[in-house]
Amino acid sequence: MNIPAVSIAAAKSALIEQYADPLLRQRASMLWGTRGVGKSSIVRQVAAHFGVPLVDLRLTTIEPVDIRGAIWVDEKQAKTVWFPPEFLPGPQEPNGILFLDELTAADQRLQISAYSLILDRRVGHYTLPDGWQVIAAGNASFHGAVTHDMGTALSDRMFHFNVQTVIDAFLAHALAQGFAPAVLAYLKVRPDRLDDTAAQLANDHLVGASPRGWEDISNVLQSGLSESAKRVFVQGRIGAANAAEFFGVLKEIQSGVDVLRLLEAKPGAETAALLPTSLDALYGMVYGLLAASREALSLARALAIIEQLPDARGQTPLPIRETQTLAMELLFQHALESGLESAIYGSDAYRRYLDQRKADGLGS
DSSP, rough: OSEEOOOHHHHHHHHHHHHHSSTGSSEEEEEEETTTTSSSHHHHHHHHHHTTTTTEEEEGGGGGHHHHOEEEEHHHHTEEEEEETTSSSSSSSOEEEEEETTGGSSSSHHHHHHHHHHHTTTETTEOOOEEEEEEEOOOOOOSSOOOOOOOOOHHHHHEEEEEOOOHHHHHHHHHHHHHHHHHHHHHHHGGGGGGGHHHHHTTSSOOOHHHHHHHHHHHHHHOOOOHHHHHHHHHHHOOOOOOOHHHHHHHHHHHHHOOOOOOSTTTHHHHHHSOSSHHHHHHHHHHHHHHHHHHHHHHHHHHHHHTTTOOOOOOOOHHHHHHHEEEEEEEEHHEEEOOOOOHHHHHHHHHHHHHHHHHTOOOO
């Protein structure tokens, strides 16, 4: 594909700007990307950003007549006429987004009707209101999905986005959505495990890791399932090899750090004795503290713990300074989003962190 890859965040920002421009809104956009990368999610977010309706059509689940509508005999005119389906917006809804999902996987007869909406913004006697934007999504053949080729007549009428998952953008999204800290920590240390579609296809495996899969794993970990059931569900979602590595890291995280004990420990030697000694446990602690910092007191204590990270004594050298920077930035962002700014600005630990950055020439 001769389209540069963009992150899901960049694609979302571009679509927001496109919708805001009445002229550009008239041209359809196509999101290409592997399963679970978040294509449908950003379309919903764009619609929510503007507070406009979203018509979401999963093209693999409908028939051609569902878009074109039903034919009926008008005895008055002595003609047959087409009645458009109720889900297509009428004049009473002047603005919105029409999302044609799984476009490249749809039956070719259905694609003809979908193409009419994309190319001409009409199908049969129905015309899409001017304020509506058409966004389509689908997979290319190299994504390992069932696809039909898109002709140049269609592709030449669209803006195209080659969406790929960038680990930092995914972690930011996962953090905002309240993913299990263990999933965040695992993917921070092993970003290559975010999406292993290529390996899955090469080995002819039924399942593999994907962004959507990690969301399911997070839900499993945060459920009330027994430990044995959790293992079964994780294996059945991302495959045996991925699950084995994940549970190995999870065991190390759980044995290496106890966030609740850390929050209750006294500063100094008592805290130092509980600090993690491995990389997996280190990131497990960071995301665990984020999840536990739900009010000003715990947030202030988390900042003090992060300040004391140089006291951690690992068997191998740990990226303490990098982890402190990551944790401080994440806690600061969390405070802004949660209305806990006072805990940040009143923290001596955070003030000393900023002073040290200035001394190191890194700004505030």
